[in-house]
Amino acid sequence: MGQNNRAEQHTLIALVEDKPGVLTRVASMFRRRGFNIASLAVGNSEQAGLSRMTFVVNGDDYTVSQVAKQLDKLIDVIEVADITNEPIVTRELALIKVKTTQITRGEIIQIVNLFRANIIDVSSESMVIEITGEQEKTNALYGLLSPFGIIEMHRTGVVAMVRGRANGHHNGHS
Amino acid sequence: MELTGAEIVCESLLKEGANIVFGLPGGAVLPLYGALSSYPDIRHILVRHEQAAAMAADGFARATGKVGVCVATSGPGATNLVTGIAAAQMDSVPMVAITGQVPRAAIGRDAFQETDVTGVTLPITKHNMLVMDVKDVAQAIHDAFHIARTGRPGPVLVDIPRDVLLGEKTEYIWPTETKLPGYRIPGEAPDSQVAAAAELINKAERPIIISGHGVLISHAYGLMTELAEKAQIPVITTLLGISSIPSNHELNLGMSGMHGMAYANLAIDEADLIIGLGMRFDDRVTGRISDFAPNAKIVHVDIDASEVDKNVKTTVGLVGDLKAVLGQMLPKIEANVHIDWLRHIDEMKAQHPSHLVRKSDELLPQYVLQRLTEVTQGRGIVVTGVGQHQMWAAQHCRFTEPNTFITSGGLGTMGFEVPAALGAQLGCPDSVVWSVCGDGGFQMTMCDIATAVESGADVKFAILNNTSLGMVHQLQDIFFEKDFVASEYTANPDFVKIAEAYGIRGIRVTRNDEVVDAVQQAMETAGPVIVDFMVKQDEIVFPFIPSGQSVKEMLEEPAPTETV
Numbered sequence: 001m002g003q004n005n006r007a008e009q010h011t012l013i014a015l016v017e018d019k020p021g022v023l024t025r026v027a028s029m030f031r032r033r034g035f036n037i038a039s040l041a042v043g044n045s046e047q048a049g050l051s052r053m054t055f056v057v058n059g060d061d062y063t064v065s066q067v068a069k070q071l072d073k074l075i076d077v078i079e080v081a082d083i084t085n086e087p088i089v090t091r092e093l094a095l096i097k098v099k100t101t102q103i104t105r106g107e108i109i110q111i112v113n114l115f116r117a118n119i120i121d122v123s124s125e126s127m128v129i130e131i132t133g134e135q136e137k138t139n140a141l142y143g144l145l146s147p148f149g150i151i152e153m154h155r156t157g158v159v160a161m162v163r164g165r166a167n168g169h170h171n172g173h174s
Numbered sequence: 175m176e177l178t179g180a181e182i183v184c185e186s187l188l189k190e191g192a193n194i195v196f197g198l199p200g201g202a203v204l205p206l207y208g209a210l211s212s213y214p215d216i217r218h219i220l221v222r223h224e225q226a227a228a229m230a231a232d233g234f235a236r237a238t239g240k241v242g243v244c245v246a247t248s249g250p251g252a253t254n255l256v257t258g259i260a261a262a263q264m265d266s267v268p269m270v271a272i273t274g275q276v277p278r279a280a281i282g283r284d285a286f287q288e289t290d291v292t293g294v295t296l297p298i299t300k301h302n303m304l305v306m307d308v309k310d311v312a313q314a315i316h317d318a319f320h321i322a323r324t325g326r327p328g329p330v331l332v333d334i335p336r337d338v339l340l341g342e343k344t345e346y347i348w349p350t351e352t353k354l355p356g357y358r359i360p361g362e363a364p365d366s367q368v369a370a371a372a373e374l375i376n377k378a379e380r381p382i383i384i385s386g387h388g389v390l391i392s393h394a395y396g397l398m399t400e401l402a403e404k405a406q407i408p409v410i411t412t413l414l415g416i417s418s419i420p421s422n423h424e425l426n427l428g429m430s431g432m433h434g435m436a437y438a439n440l441a442i443d444e445a446d447l448i449i450g451l452g453m454r455f456d457d458r459v460t461g462r463i464s465d466f467a468p469n470a471k472i473v474h475v476d477i478d479a480s481e482v483d484k485n486v487k488t489t490v491g492l493v494g495d496l497k498a499v500l501g502q503m504l505p506k507i508e509a510n511v512h513i514d515w516l517r518h519i520d521e522m523k524a525q526h527p528s529h530l531v532r533k534s535d536e537l538l539p540q541y542v543l544q545r546l547t548e549v550t551q552g553r554g555i556v557v558t559g560v561g562q563h564q565m566w567a568a569q570h571c572r573f574t575e576p577n578t579f580i581t582s583g584g585l586g587t588m589g590f591e592v593p594a595a596l597g598a599q600l601g602c603p604d605s606v607v608w609s610v611c612g613d614g615g616f617q618m619t620m621c622d623i624a625t626a627v628e629s630g631a632d633v634k635f636a637i638l639n640n641t642s643l644g645m646v647h648q649l650q651d652i653f654f655e656k657d658f659v660a661s662e663y664t665a666n667p668d669f670v671k672i673a674e675a676y677g678i679r680g681i682r683v684t685r686n687d688e689v690v691d692a693v694q695q696a697m698e699t700a701g702p703v704i705v706d707f708m709v710k711q712d713e714i715v716f717p718f719i720p721s722g723q724s725v726k727e728m729l730e731e732p733a734p735t736e737t738v
Binding site for chain 1: 297300484
């Protein structure tokens with residue numbers, strides 16, 4: 001992600017109640033207000049009954065501020081934080097299924113090792129590679145594997161966390 | 175005490191102070207009706223169409239400040255509530271809608287009269303819930319009322335499957351707390367921000383207050399008026415804020431916006447400070463955003479954080495309960511006189527007298543409303559539908575008390591005038607309630623005249639009958655080369671006979687000199703009355719700032735040479 005993109009991409013974290021329909025409410029709000037989600041990851045949090053969502057949102061400051069406020073307005077959303085300008089770590093997991101032949105297999109394995117990625121399934125004509133890291137790393141691996149023929153890719157979306165401090169619940173939207 | 179889900183709903187309604195519910199039964203919700211008969215303290219008003227249940231609950235809520243409750247069955251019953259719920263959401267009206275749902279085992283199987291009503295209403299409710307366990311019913315109702323009435327109010331829908339209403343019983347325990355960890359109600363605003371706002375107000379030379387619905391909801395009209403008087407700041411109201419300050423108050427400039435008073439819009443154009451209180455700078459108020467209040471700094475106070483900086487960029491945005499924030503702010507406000515500014519506004523008022531009605535031999539709708547409000551002396555409640563008659567009512571009706579002008583603003587729901595008026599009247603039985611109707615809107619919901627008659631809701635219906643969809647007609651007149659397609663009614667029913675069919679009095683008025691007498695007769699007659707005012711068809715609502723334009727493009731009627 002280049003410096004120019006950074007202003008247009010924001011990372012938000014929300015703590016939400018783990019109830020039926022919460023994802024629908026969040027997704028519906030984004031759709032209705034015309035906001036654009038670049039990626040969304042949801043999973044359990046450290047607190048029972050609460051999930052944490054990480055959003056990567058495209059938009060200017062006005063849009064993202066509205067996203068945060070509209071998210072916070074949802075009753076099932078407990079806290080929202082825009083952590084874009086915080087020191088954060090981000091990770092995404094991707095599974096990439098790539099075509100292989102006897103000739104290409106060795107080269108692909110070399111690339112995978114260079115990226116510290118894992119091969120988790122091998123068949124005579126393909127292999128499945130697991131990579132974890134920032135989005136750029138996955139993008140780079142994808143670029144290098146593309147010439148071999150990518151059959152399928154599945155990315156989880158980014159999860160993010162503020163470094164050091166206890167949690168991301170500290171800004172004005174919470 | 176072990177109770178069924180239906181009994182728990184009734185117990186909970188009483189605990190929440192809901193003594194009146196508007197509804198229409200059906201299969202899935204029938205267990206609730208079965209329980210209702212054992213709760214004589216809950217009065218059920220049987221409507222003819224569920225739409226009326228939602229809108230009557232809305233009118234009840236706006237008139238009383240209490241939560242309005244409506245009930246419908248699953249499927250079509252629930253979907254018929256939708257327009258009324260959406261109207262309540264747009265106008266921040268506290269409402270709880272209770273719907274029956276098909277039994278739990280049938281959910282998701284496209285059962286008879288099954289609709290995913292929590293899905294349908296998700297974007298038009300403040301919150302909604304599907305209660306899948308009888309043990310959760312009491313908490314759900316408690317949370318629903320809490321969410322509906324607090325913060326920025328709004329409608330909450332509670333969907334309850336038939337077998338949760340009538341199945342396993344459970345111990346009834348009224349919850350003492352809400353279970354809403356993600357729900358916070360703003361109170362005061364940060365002192366530093368209040369001080370910053372007060373400083374802007376103290377320094378302003380040409381300030382304007384725009385008073386919105388939030389002033390009424392928060393009961394802040396007293397403090398708002400105190401602020402206006404202390405610093406001599408003229409007050410403009412939004413459509414929904416009209417009754418937040420008496421019409422005859424010397425600082426009240428009336429409504430601004432698309433059909434607002436010309437001088438109010440001109441004042442905003444020249445203002446150096448706009449103080450937006452409990453309003454949301456919607457497009458009908460601002461016109462083209464880039465040309466709105468071009469010389470002004472903006473102080474905005476609203477309880478909903480997402481409204482601040484949503485439509486206009488504020489200089490100081492305060493998130494909080496208006497009454498609390500004004501309480502913080504008032505001691506910091508210096509007394510002022512703003513003599514030049516007020517004098518200038520008086521001059522603009524004299525040059526652009528858009529509150530006056532020209533003299534005419536034809537029956538003008540504006541004339542009817544001026545006489546009506548003269549007879550009622552601005553007392554009682556006026557409920558309107560949507561369109562030309564609504565704008566004329568906003569311009570010409572006079573009000574003395576808060577919460578006495580009830581109209582569907584944000585959603586602009588035609589047909590609102592009939593059920594909302596009956597809800598308002600049942601909520602305020604001692605008030606005279608005039609439902610100012612268009613002939614179009616009236617015909618959308620006139621089936622519920624029967625409900626008014628049955629429930630003894632003493633509503634006086636004034637139909638401003640121009641045998642057309644007047645606002646559409648007006649837009650076609652101005653923007654579509656008078657191509658009046660689909661806006662003229664050629665076979666309206668005889669509304670006097672409609673009245674007679676419902677067993678109530680009907681009066682037809684065709685001439686100016688009949689107006690006052692008809693209004694007086696309607697008010698002297700016990701029970702609902704329909705007055706059919708046959709008004710001029712092609713009258714235009716002025717002033718008019720076309721959609722997306724600014725005060726510079728405002729269309730005005732020439733100042734009348736002879737007025738009434």
